[in-house]
Amino acid sequence: MIRNVARNVWQICGFPPSAVNAYPIEDVLIDAGIRWDRRMFFRALSGVSLRMVALTHVHPDHQGVAKAVCEKFKCALACHEADRAVMEGLEPMRPPTKPIRYASRLVAGPPRMVDWVLKEGDDVGGFRVIEAPGHTPGHVVFFREDDRLAIAGDLATNMNFITLRTGLHEPPGFFSVDPARNRESIRKLAALRPETLLFGHGPPLRDGDLWQRFAETRAR
Numbered sequence: 001m002i003r004n005v006a007r008n009v010w011q012i013c014g015f016p017p018s019a020v021n022a023y024p025i026e027d028v029l030i031d032a033g034i035r036w037d038r039r040m041f042f043r044a045l046s047g048v049s050l051r052m053v054a055l056t057h058v059h060p061d062h063q064g065v066a067k068a069v070c071e072k073f074k075c076a077l078a079c080h081e082a083d084r085a086v087m088e089g090l091e092p093m094r095p096p097t098k099p100i101r102y103a104s105r106l107v108a109g110p111p112r113m114v115d116w117v118l119k120e121g122d123d124v125g126g127f128r129v130i131e132a133p134g135h136t137p138g139h140v141v142f143f144r145e146d147d148r149l150a151i152a153g154d155l156a157t158n159m160n161f162i163t164l165r166t167g168l169h170e171p172p173g174f175f176s177v178d179p180a181r182n183r184e185s186i187r188k189l190a191a192l193r194p195e196t197l198l199f200g201h202g203p204p205l206r207d208g209d210l211w212q213r214f215a216e217t218r219a220r
């Protein structure tokens with residue numbers, strides 16, 4: 001399923017709805033689901049001329065069909081330098097916890113060479129790259145100034161993974177490399193005053209004040 005969630009931004013959401021998200025923005029696809037999502041992505045993207053797949057971070061539920069989409073659409077792959085070796089299969093997914101190892105085995109896609117390394121301030125489809133490490137070392141947020149829209153990856157989830165209920169949470173500790181650093185990144189994004197936030201997991205959050213409060217209550 002694909003639906004328009006903001007100007008020039010669509011949400012590809014599988015099942016359960018919004019559990020694992022990816023966002024086509026014009027000719028760039030932000031994130032790429034799990035490896036079993038291939039058909040859904042090809043269908044959702046049919047008729048789109050993609051130039052690039054750009055990843056918020058390299059985790060099994062974000063890079064799953066990255067290689068398949070790059071091959072099918074003959075487009076480039078981008079992620080941050082600090083996650084690049086993982087994407088290219090030179091290092092295992094991080095952190096090296098059991099849940100991450102299981103998820104890698106069950107849902108991760110194959111490695112692929114990274115064509116473009118993202119860094120702070122780069123422009124991707126009209127969005128600015130904001131380095132937001134912690135969940136993984138190379139986690140980034142894509143931020144569009146004019147409507148204060150943030151594609152925030154797994155900086156937080158807007159869904160409880162067990163009950164699937166909507167609500168802001170820090171990602172589970174066993175999925176994050178450095179939770180304290182991730183909290184710094186949550187506050188860094190809050191300083192940009194986003195009004196709408198799109199997450200890797202959960203529905204869009206159209207309440208910037210809620211994000212401010214969430215950031216303020218994250219202990220240092």
Ligand SMILES: [Zn+2]
Pocket residue numbers: 057059135154175
């Ligand atoms: Zn993640």
Ligand SMILES: [Zn+2]
Pocket residue numbers: 059061062154200201
């Ligand atoms: Zn995720």
